[in-house]
Amino acid sequence: MKNSTRRAFLxxxxxxxxxxxxxxxxxxxxxxxxxxxxxxxxxxLVKVGLVTDFPLGKTKLVSIRDPSPLPWAGQTAETxxxxxxxxxxxxxxxxxxxxxxTHLGCPINWQAEAKIFLCPCHGGVFYEDGTVAAGPPxxxxxxxxxxxRAGDLLVRQAALPNPxxx
Amino acid sequence: MSPVWRSVRWWLSSVAAWLGERFELEDSVLAxxxxxxxxxxxxxxxxxYVFGAATLAIFIVQIATGVALAMxxxxxxxxxxxxLQFISHEATLGSLIRGIHYFGAGAMVVLVLVHMTQVYLFxxxxxxxxxxxLSGSLLLLGTLAMAFTGQLxxxxxxxxxxxxxxxxxxxxxxxxxxxLVTLVVAGANVGGATLTRFYATHVFLIPAAIFGLLxxxxxxxxxxxxxxxxxxxxxxxxAGYRARYRELLAxxxxxxxxxxxxxxxxxxxxxxxxxLLAAILGAPALGKPADPTVVVADPRPDWYFxxxxxxxxxxxPATEAVVIIGLPLFAxxxxxxxxxxxPDGERHWSRRPVAIAAVALPFIAYxxxxxxxxxxxxxxxxxxxxxxxTVTAGLDAPATHGSELFVTKSCWACxxxxxxxxxxxxxLSHVAARLTRDQITAxxxxxxxxxxxxxxxxSSQELDDLATFLATRK
Numbered sequence: 001m002k003n004s005t006r007r008a009f010l011x012x013x014x015x016x017x018x019x020x021x022x023x024x025x026x027x028x029x030x031x032x033x034x035x036x037x038x039x040x041x042x043x044x045l046v047k048v049g050l051v052t053d054f055p056l057g058k059t060k061l062v063s064i065r066d067p068s069p070l071p072w073a074g075q076t077a078e079t080x081x082x083x084x085x086x087x088x089x090x091x092x093x094x095x096x097x098x099x100x101x102t103h104l105g106c107p108i109n110w111q112a113e114a115k116i117f118l119c120p121c122h123g124g125v126f127y128e129d130g131t132v133a134a135g136p137p138x139x140x141x142x143x144x145x146x147x148x149r150a151g152d153l154l155v156r157q158a159a160l161p162n163p164x165x166x
Numbered sequence: 167m168s169p170v171w172r173s174v175r176w177w178l179s180s181v182a183a184w185l186g187e188r189f190e191l192e193d194s195v196l197a198x199x200x201x202x203x204x205x206x207x208x209x210x211x212x213x214x215y216v217f218g219a220a221t222l223a224i225f226i227v228q229i230a231t232g233v234a235l236a237m238x239x240x241x242x243x244x245x246x247x248x249x250l251q252f253i254s255h256e257a258t259l260g261s262l263i264r265g266i267h268y269f270g271a272g273a274m275v276v277l278v279l280v281h282m283t284q285v286y287l288f289x290x291x292x293x294x295x296x297x298x299x300l301s302g303s304l305l306l307l308g309t310l311a312m313a314f315t316g317q318l319x320x321x322x323x324x325x326x327x328x329x330x331x332x333x334x335x336x337x338x339x340x341x342x343x344x345x346l347v348t349l350v351v352a353g354a355n356v357g358g359a360t361l362t363r364f365y366a367t368h369v370f371l372i373p374a375a376i377f378g379l380l381x382x383x384x385x386x387x388x389x390x391x392x393x394x395x396x397x398x399x400x401x402x403x404x405a406g407y408r409a410r411y412r413e414l415l416a417x418x419x420x421x422x423x424x425x426x427x428x429x430x431x432x433x434x435x436x437x438x439x440x441x442l443l444a445a446i447l448g449a450p451a452l453g454k455p456a457d458p459t460v461v462v463a464d465p466r467p468d469w470y471f472x473x474x475x476x477x478x479x480x481x482x483p484a485t486e487a488v489v490i491i492g493l494p495l496f497a498x499x500x501x502x503x504x505x506x507x508x509p510d511g512e513r514h515w516s517r518r519p520v521a522i523a524a525v526a527l528p529f530i531a532y533x534x535x536x537x538x539x540x541x542x543x544x545x546x547x548x549x550x551x552x553x554x555x556t557v558t559a560g561l562d563a564p565a566t567h568g569s570e571l572f573v574t575k576s577c578w579a580c581x582x583x584x585x586x587x588x589x590x591x592x593x594l595s596h597v598a599a600r601l602t603r604d605q606i607t608a609x610x611x612x613x614x615x616x617x618x619x620x621x622x623x624x625s626s627q628e629l630d631d632l633a634t635f636l637a638t639r640k
Contacts, residue, residue, distance in 0.1 A: 037345055041354030063459035070358025074244025076326070079355055080459040099461050103486075104478065105334030107327060107461035109548060114576035115623035120464050121331070122479040123544040123580075123590045125618050133618030135544075136483040159354035160333050160347055 042067050045147055045154035054085040054153065059110050059128060064155055081144060081155060082110060084128060096144040096155050097130050103137040117141070202418030204394040207425045211395045214288065217281035219429035220436040224273045227437055231267040232369065241365035243358055246321035247455040254449045265444030271313050273440050275470045278309050283525055289513025290393035292402045296505035298390060301383040303501040308376045315368040317468055321361060326456035327465035329356050338487050356458070391415060396513035404510055473532040476539030543589035546579040557584050561638060568635025571628055575620065583639065591617060598640045607633040
């Protein structure tokens, strides 16, 4: 009887210690892997060009750089955006679109002559103001907040995935 | 026999005897290898029992080639592409090794599915082998996860945008969608931290899971025994099956070598096919280097995922959120429920017509979707725009201008005329036979029925010329 309680106790100690080993190593690893969840993505306004770079009525591809990319990020430190110069000035001056199709996120191509965006994956089509012209996309292109300061066009950073509303 | 040879033989047998005394393999490894299997496997039906072993053989090939590739591949966004180009074009035998890894991946997917189909149709998943099936289903999941993560490591344009697309799909998951994306992408956007995550997942995480599952799977294969070929009318009943199977094994044959030789033959054929394909066709060509600021990309998966890609193009958009998450989920829930819901009863496929349908219908449907995915008629054509000279010959000035507009205004991207152009919209070779000039003008200007409205991008003169051109297409 005494022996069996001793064995039960030792079993519990062994299992408990093994679990403790797993926990003291596992929890930091888990925290390390889940870290991206607890880091707020940066949402700075970043310069993408001079206002004069964008002729009225034209839509241009620009790249926007991560504020603090990893040193080995290479080309992936940049993201592309479509910028449409709508008016000469005023609050309607620009429209800035994510390049991602609102269907599944493939990169849309601007057809300058036809004034439409075409998606190469499943054939989504958007008009120059970002509204859906044809195909599977459920909603207009996602727009970015922008601002003009001292002749520079600034665009707000945004994280994947694209917001479901807005 | 020469004295040298005799001496070598003596040394070898001495070492073997010494090791044998230390390892005592007779009652462990050799006992497992010689475990009895049903005598029926001596007959030609034994050739149906080889696909698991062939999958394992290819898996080992994947590990070996994967380790070799990892010696050179650099999993960083600024180097991955260059290191792969080096492997494919400059490294000695690099193209062959990468080719084997590529064709091996396809072979894995195919062989796992063939193996599962055989097990399912033979009713081998039934009592007492339910967990064999469950561990196998998880191994299928692991295989698909390896195939997907592996494609992304190419880090070309298609791979990069495939990650973006995958992230957008993951975002559709209810509640956890946003977190899932952040974890997959390892940050706000696909960037410096993303590729290393995929790499570590591909070379450590999933393989570790596969090793564990494989251990369980093989343990159960030996412990539960290989199922006897089904006989129509012979039902599995949980009360009597194990006693009956024990009797069967008492008259059985040893797995090694009586059944193993067939495994070896088919494994050798499978590996030879993979190596041959790699030797002839080489490593798959890479696209342009990944660059988020270049939007010219055609992100499509390798052939075994094309059917799913096609499905997403063909279903009504409103059902997408359900299909993207729901269909794979349903498929795996179904796989898991198979042995739980049907653990006993008839095993032979001829007595299980619904089971035959459950195999045939998905395969037929997926084959049809893959064909559709290969053709992808819904994709607008963006390269090589132009009409053939037979179409433009002999047109008057307005119609000639209209034919130029047909190309420059992207009509060509979606519409064919005499075999040239996209296939997303209707073929316009004989559009004037269906529509009047006014109807054509109205459709181009106002769009509708899946077509954009072009009133905003065409002047009235251009619209008129385009209609004049299309009106010649009788």
